[in-house]
Amino acid sequence: MTETFTFSITATDGGARTGEIRMPRGVVRTPGFMPVGTAATVKAMYPDQVKALGADIVLGNTYHLMLRPGAERVAKLGGLHQFMNWPYPLLTDSGGFQVMSLAQLRRIDETGVTFQSHIDGSTHVLTPERAIEIQGLLGSDIQMQLDECVRLPAASEAVEKAMRLSLRWAERCRIAFGEQPGKALFGIVQGGTDERLRAESARELVGLELKGYAIGGLAVGEPQADMLAAIEVVEPHLPASSPRYLMGVGTPDDILEAVRRGIDMFDCVLPTRAGRHGTAYTRSGRLNLKNARHAEDPSPIDPESKAAAANGYSRAYLHHLVRSNEILGMMLLTANNLAYYQELMASLRKAIQDGRLADFVGETREGWAKGERDGGDEHREIPPDHSD
């Protein structure tokens, strides 16, 4: 196993590429989807299941973990990998997004952000240096800079101010992070939907020569077209040789479009949160298992999936479990959705390697359209809080 953090591109197809991030704890195949393990657990999943379904890396949240159980406590217990029984790579979000979306009484100044815990109201301070210290205590393999996320829509002065503050924080994070050969610090491009600000943010960050670059501040309720426009503005400024991570995205269709535009890494609460609320993602569209039309349907969610959760139980049974609010319903649908996302990523990687991404995107959409899609636009249904 390697002692360093490296990224190599293995194939390209248009703007899309496949690659491998190698680090001491394992290899992350890209484009890749990171299940969200907010509070040191991918909700309703055993860690070995998360791995078996195809995840190479899981995301943890600095904000949640600093509040409970506390970074120093996790460190004392051997770090986050050991704590949560996940010996493979971990990426930790720096907390900027959750401070904006979850914490009470935020006060932001040049130094950092002071906020009250949403759990018990206690006061905490997060500076760029403390964000890196916490992620170090957790033992995270890929650490994110602290950034300021503004709630959109916002005045363009506010967006610009937050973007520039985030750049200064990126520099402080870089200094605090120092040299850690097997680990990486990623910067976060901000700038809202303003093309000029996004481009400037990307250029300035790249000047810091970080090991990877994320696009933040998206997937907060804006139309997909705005999100894709922001990716298109940023992408040419990012070095092709570094991984690109689109934070908090997204729906399967968002992922298709972002991969076409050169994104390598994704995380999103959608598959896990939707799974806890009765929604299943499948090759033939999205199903709401609460719907009465499933009550006597003996067919599985997705007979073509390799996951037991997708093909080992009837829709009627899942309907019953969801209606009865049974934990097993949440377990099975979460597992199904993570299986679907990972199978989608594997198929995307194969399509890029085979030079047939455009065809694959078309076929995937045909599959979704063929099915009996329940409900409306999931992009709107899931609250933009990034909290689990």
Next chain:
Amino acid sequence: MTETFTFSITATDGGARTGEIRMPRGVVRTPGFMPVGTAATVKAMYPDQVKALGADIVLGNTYHLMLRPGAERVAKLGGLHQFMNWPYPLLTDSGGFQVMSLAQLRRIDETGVTFQSHIDGSTHVLTPERAIEIQGLLGSDIQMQLDECVRLPAASEAVEKAMRLSLRWAERCRIAFGEQPGKALFGIVQGGTDERLRAESARELVGLELKGYAIGGLAVGEPQADMLAAIEVVEPHLPASSPRYLMGVGTPDDILEAVRRGIDMFDCVLPTRAGRHGTAYTRSGRLNLKNARHAEDPSPIDPESKAAAANGYSRAYLHHLVRSNEILGMMLLTANNLAYYQELMASLRKAIQDGRLADFVGETREGWAKGERDGGDEHREIPPDHSD
């Protein structure tokens, strides 16, 4: 595999015995513990886990299943085994206990019981014949007679009246059940804490020549001594050649004492419900993982257990999951508790076979006493409703 329902005793030690119930769907080793799968799921457990931890048979509830999803619907979907992915033996409770503990506006007469669903207030009728019809639709391997359970304490006239009504219902159930070679109907001994009524109930039931006999109306909050006294009164009246099932029992210590008195089968919500509320059963006593003293404890719940849930995670992590109300905490503690119960039953069977039950009981209690037992008397902590 056998086409008939048979019970054979393989060893005895004092009043205790080991045996095997053979039926088309599998062998049930006795003394055995049946995890409770109220609403067609052992809560927070995958069915293959339940099997892997050592369960030969699972209990389902007529009351819950008739209300949701409905017995006819389950039958249409291939029966309860197929519905819940449990191809092994199933026992179904007849609903008498739940009608008493959960339903609204009960009206009991000679015919049966009319009640309102606790889910939606709809009105339902359960007669002895309908209870057997429902259990047949579910496809249950061991079916229970409909009985009237009185809430204790009750006037002795009420207890006697309910016991006699239950006997008449047993006879009607026997007629409704008819001859089903691979399946069994069990009668339920009633009579509260009255020795004369218990003895009479047992003698009369045995006259019906059923394939097994249960002791009902216990584990409803009475002291352990009262429960054991009732077993001692009933046991001499039951044929040694038939399985004896103590319904709704109990704590590990209840099980030790009941096995010594010749009981073969148990079911109880305790391991599963306690697991969802932060309590772990171990060889060295009961732990309340909510307790702050576990917050930085890197040791596992029970290093001697064969179950991953018991030895693959630290107490500190489980404490964190329980405090954070994470589903994985419920999953792991439920699995731990079912593993503990099944390991206890396996050890009991081995001790009986080796003729050293008394020693084993002593050693088991020493183990419990050695440990750092949290909290009070679990016999009192778990509400006596038998609802999950």
